[in-house]
Amino acid sequence: xxxxxxxxxxxxxxxxxxxxxxxxxxxxxxxxxxxxxxxxxxxxxxxxxxxxxxxxxxxxxxxxxxxxxxxxxxxxxxxxxxxxxxxxxxxxxxxxxxxxxxxxxxxxxxxxxxxxxxxxxxxxxxxxxxxxxxxxxxxxxxxxxxxxxxxxxxxxxxxxxxxxxxxxxxxxxxxxxxxx
Amino acid sequence: xxxxxxxxxxxxxxxxxxxxxxxxxxxxxxxxxxxxxxxxxxxxxxxxxxxxxxxxxxxxxxxxxxxxxxxxxxxxxxxxxxxxxxxxxxxxxxxxxxxxxxxxxxxxxxxxxxxxxxxxxxxxxxxxxxxxxxxxxxxxxxxxxxxxxxxxxxxxxxxxxxxxxxxxxxxxxxxxxxxx
DNA sequence: GGGTTCATGTAATGGGTTACATGATTCC
DNA sequence: GGAATCATGTAACCCATTACATGAACCC
Numbered sequence: 001x002x003x004x005x006x007x008x009x010x011x012x013x014x015x016x017x018x019x020x021x022x023x024x025x026x027x028x029x030x031x032x033x034x035x036x037x038x039x040x041x042x043x044x045x046x047x048x049x050x051x052x053x054x055x056x057x058x059x060x061x062x063x064x065x066x067x068x069x070x071x072x073x074x075x076x077x078x079x080x081x082x083x084x085x086x087x088x089x090x091x092x093x094x095x096x097x098x099x100x101x102x103x104x105x106x107x108x109x110x111x112x113x114x115x116x117x118x119x120x121x122x123x124x125x126x127x128x129x130x131x132x133x134x135x136x137x138x139x140x141x142x143x144x145x146x147x148x149x150x151x152x153x154x155x156x157x158x159x160x161x162x163x164x165x166x167x168x169x170x171x172x173x174x175x176x177x178x179x180x
Numbered sequence: 181x182x183x184x185x186x187x188x189x190x191x192x193x194x195x196x197x198x199x200x201x202x203x204x205x206x207x208x209x210x211x212x213x214x215x216x217x218x219x220x221x222x223x224x225x226x227x228x229x230x231x232x233x234x235x236x237x238x239x240x241x242x243x244x245x246x247x248x249x250x251x252x253x254x255x256x257x258x259x260x261x262x263x264x265x266x267x268x269x270x271x272x273x274x275x276x277x278x279x280x281x282x283x284x285x286x287x288x289x290x291x292x293x294x295x296x297x298x299x300x301x302x303x304x305x306x307x308x309x310x311x312x313x314x315x316x317x318x319x320x321x322x323x324x325x326x327x328x329x330x331x332x333x334x335x336x337x338x339x340x341x342x343x344x345x346x347x348x349x350x351x352x353x354x355x356x357x358x359x360x
Numbered sequence: 361g362g363g364t365t366c367a368t369g370t371a372a373t374g375g376g377t378t379a380c381a382t383g384a385t386t387c388c
Numbered sequence: 389g390g391a392a393t394c395a396t397g398t399a400a401c402c403c404a405t406t407a408c409a410t411g412a413a414c415c416c
Contacts, residue, residue, distance in 0.1 A: 004403080015322045021367055029314060032307040033332055035274035041404050043369060064413065066367040094215040095275060099328055106324035113323075127212040134209060142195045143293075144286035148279055151342060152213055158338040162331060184375075201395055221376050223397060246384065246395040 003097055005037075006045045007084050011104035013055060013073040014081055020046050020069065026103075033099045046071055054080050081107070093123045095159075114170055121163040128156040183277055185217075186225045187264050191284035193235060193253040194261055200226050200249065206283075213279045226251055234260050261287070273303045275339075294350055301343040308336040 009023055018026075020042050027037035046069075049055045054077035061067040073081075085107075098120060105113050131152045141149075189203055198206075200222050207217035229235045234257035241247040253261075265287070278300060285293050311332045321329075 015324065019367080020369090029310060030328065030332065032273055032304065032336065033275060035276055036272055036405090038405065039367095039369075040371095040406070044404090047369095062366090065365090066412065068367070092216050093212055095213060096215060099331065102328045102331060103324050105327060106322035124212065130209055142286035144195065144283050147285060147346065148210065148282045150346075151279065151282060151339075152210065154338060154342045155335060156212065158334060159331075162334045166327065166330075199395080200397090216377090218377065219395095219397070220378070220399090224376090227397095242394090244385070245393090248395070 003092070003100055005041050006048055007081075008100055008104070009042070009045050010049060010054060010073065010077055010081055010084075011107060013049075013071055014078065014104075015106050017070050017072040019071065030099060030103070034096045049077070052080075093127065110170065114167060117163055117167050117170075121160060121167070124156055124159050124163070128153065128160065131156065183272070183280055185221050186228055187261075188280055188284070189222070189225050190229060190234060190253065190257055190261055190264075191287060193229075193251055194258065194284075195286050197250050197252040199251065210279060210283070214276045229257070232260075273307065290350065294347060297343055297347050297350075301340060301347070304336055304339050304343070308333065308340065311336065 012018060012023060012026065020039065023042050023046075024037060024039060027034065027042075031037065046055075049071070050057055053074075055071045055073050058070045058072070059067050060070055101116070105116065108116065131149055135149050135153065192198060192203060192206065200219065203222050203226075204217060204219060207214065207222075211217070226235075229251070230237055233254075235251045235253050238250045238252070239247050240250055281296070285296065288296065311329055315329050315333065
């Protein structure tokens with residue numbers, strides 16, 4: 001299951017009602033981090049959510065632009081989302097999954113968010129030290145491997161910095177009024 | 181096609197002969213960047229490469245460990261790889277695809293590698309400025325979107341730095357003896 | 361007239377994930 | 389005795405990619 005597109009889109013709708021086109025636009029903005037997307041999976045996912053009764057849909061006719069189908073999450077959708085979030089979260093430590101979850105983190109309260117970021121930090125630190133070990137004995141490795149290793153060290157270091165800075169900000173001052 | 185796992189594994193074998201288990205281990209080391217993998221796609225890909233006559237296979241019986249099946253690329257495999265590399269390369273600018281190509285970049289000559297990294301830099305710069313525009317008008321956005329945006333800016337900045345530094349190193353001194 | 365943005369979809373194919381299945385060895 | 393590492397695989401189902409299909413408005 002591991003954060004399928006249906007789950008992800010439902011999470012997006014929990015923040016804000018959107019059309020399929022809006023979802024695609026959002027994907028596009030983060031495509032560098034989460035990879036390509038297409039209407040071929042977005043629209044079917046939206047239809048499936050409708051069929052399962054987790055969202056409702058309004059057709060909004062624009063004056064000069066094509067009519068948009070805006071989807072809203074409902075009570076049952078919110079319940080389904082919470083159920084999904086309660087699941088073990090799997091062992092997918094990939095950057096892509098992290099960013100997707102980060103995009104949905106508005107649905108978390110501050111304590112949960114902090115716990116999530118701390119868990120992530122531990123994972124990235126572990127991953128990074130694995131790369132460090134490889135670097136120490138990489139003299140014989142080919143150029144491609146060395147470059148990928150170096151790249152991984154650079155980015156993982158930056159991510160750890162970012163996590164620590166963000167955690168500090170979340171800890172010291174109230175970023176978001178505690179509504180939950 | 182977009183850099184399927186079969187193509188990727190063939191590229192790995194061009195650098196070094198490996199068993200399926202070795203391939204899995206390599207995936208594991210970079211799983212943070214390229215996502216999870218499983219034997220369920222590695223072994224079938226290896227079998228397919230064998231069937232297509234692009235690789236050969238040796239069974240190496242270990243004294244105390246299970247026998248390993250080590251795969252070697254052959255002439256036809258090298259040709260197929262070159263053909264694949266000649267393809268338009270698609271529009272997949274995702275980090276995952278970049279890292280996978282980087283791992284195979286040992287097969288490129290220095291000029292090709294520099295061109296690839298320069299192309300990548302242009303893509304990331306474009307992606308980054310898209311995020312910058314969003315940040316300027318993100319006051320209303322929810323926390324998750326703001327965090328993902330901030331994260332994206334941090335990492336894209338770091339990647340651009342890395343690309344520039346690496347390009348400089350490749351340009352000023354000969355990192356790799358020019359064999360091609 | 362052609363390209364881009366907006367906006368929605370369908371259908372087939374293929375590939376990948378997940379789960380299942382096995383077995384020896386070593387370390388706690 | 390149980391867990392982990394080494395090592396190989398199969399099979400089914402599902403999901404996602406790709407390509408196809410349509411149409412209006414706007415700008416160069």
